[in-house]
Amino acid sequence: MLILFSPNNIVLPDVYANLYRIQRHSNFSEWKLTKMAPLAFIIDGEDAQYVNTIINEIRRDDTVFASLCFVTESSIALDSQLLDGQLTEPSALQKKISDTEGLTKSFKNTEACITPQGRLIKYLWLRPDFIIQPQHEWKNARYYRYTLLEALNNDTGDSFGWLRKLAAARILEPVSLIDRQRECTHCRSAHLSFTDICPNCFEIDIALRPSLHCFTCGCVDAQDKFLHAGMLKCPKCNTHLRHIGSDYDRPLENYQCQSCNHTFSEGEIRVRCAVCEKSMKPDELVINEIQHWRLSDRGRVIAFRGEVFDLSSGFDQLDFISKELFIHDLDWMMVLSHRYKNINFSLFGIYFSNLTELVDEIGHARLLQVMESFAQRLRNLLRTPDLSTRTAENMLWLLLPNTDKQGLVGFHKRIEASMNQLVLESDQKLIYRFCSISSDQLSDQEDAELLLVRLSGELL
16 A cells, blocks of 8 residues: 655545555544554655654654655755655666565564664664755754754754764764864864964954064054155164164054953954853863765674674684774884894784574574684784784684794694684684784785785685
8 A cells, every 4th residue: 555645635646556555644643543564654745744744643653663665756945865766767666665565574674673773773774875964954953964864853853962872883884974073062063163363362352464574673654654755764863764774664563452452463263152141271172083974894793683792702802902903003013023133023824704594503592602712712812912803793803923834834723722622612604714914924015904804805
C-alpha cells in the first residue's frame, strides 16, 4: 500500500494504481488513526510548507520514522535530508521498495531501535549511500543545522552534541570537511561581532588619526597641526618639513583613543556574541568543524547484529597508544636510524582476517576470551620500551626499539609459537597474518605513515 498525503483531491496516475493500493489522507493525524503501515509515503509537493510539516511528523514517529518518503514535485525549499527524492516511475519505485524490504529483513530489530541512536542507525542502514549533510540557516544560532539528527532525536538537546557522541562511539564517520567556523565560548553561537578597542583603556571610541614625526625636535602630532599656509611646519620648533624620510616621517601609531588620547598602531580585538552578549578574546573562541557524515562499519555491525563486538576490550591490557602518537614515534625512530647507523628498530604487524566470521561460529564471549589470552601472551613478549597501537579492529602494530634483523627473527618465532597455541584454543579457526621490517630495510623515500600503509596492503 502507498499512503498519499495531499491537502487537495489529487490522485496518482493509473500506472501506480495498477501496482499498489493507494490510500489518501489530508494530514498525518488522520493517517495515524488507520494504523496502516505503508510500503512508502507519497506527499503532494505543491506546497513546500505542507511537505515539510508532513515529513517532519513522519520522521519523528516511533513506528514509520525510517519509511520511504517521496514528493510528487521537488523544490529547493524542501528538506532533502528527510525525503527520498521525487516520485519516480513505477518500475524504479518498485525496485526501491524491494531493496528497502530486503535491507529491513536483514536489520536486527532490537530494543535499541526505539532509542534515537537506534533510529538513526536504521534510517542510514536502509539508505546505504546516504550522507548526512548540514543545512545553512542564518537564523540558527549555530548557523548550520543537521535536520535529520534533530528529527530522529526529537529535537532534545543539541544535535551537534549528539553528533560528537556518535562520532566518539564510532557510529558515524566523517566523509568531508565543508566548513570551519569559530563559535562563542559560552553558548556556541556562530553569530559574533568583532570590534577594535583601545589597548590602554579598552574603550571602542577610537579613530584613524594620521600623524607626522619631526626629525629636528622629535615632535609627534596630528597631521593637520603641521599644516600652515599650504606648507608643512613643525608646531613645536617651526622647522619647515620638505622631504619625507630626511625631515620627517609618518609614525606607526596612526590611531588615537578619543577617551584617553592614547595613540597606537593597531587596536585590540574583542569578540561579542550576538546571542548571549558575552565578550571574549578571539583566541578563546571554540573552533567547530562542519562535516558530512555517514554510517560507519561499526554502525553497520550494530544494524545487522543488534549489538557490536568491540575487539578493543580484549586488548585493554596492552596499553595501546594513539595511531597519531605511534606514527610520530615511528617517524622519529626512522630519522634516528637514517642518521646514526648504530641505532636500529623493527616494526611488526599482526592482522586477524576472520574475526567477524568467528563471532558467528564460536560467539562473542568465547572469541573475547581467545583475544584476551592472546593479549596476555603478547604482553609477556613485549619489553617496557616497546610500543603498540591499533589501526583497525583487527590490525595491530608493534614498534620494537633496539631490535635488529636478527632480533626480529627471534621475536617472530616467539610470537608465532604463541599464535599456534592461540589457534588451538579457537579450535583451529582463527586466521592471522604477520608482516615485519627492520630499520636496515627501510627506504629514505618513505615516512612512517606511508610505511604503515604499504605494510597494511601486504597484510590485507
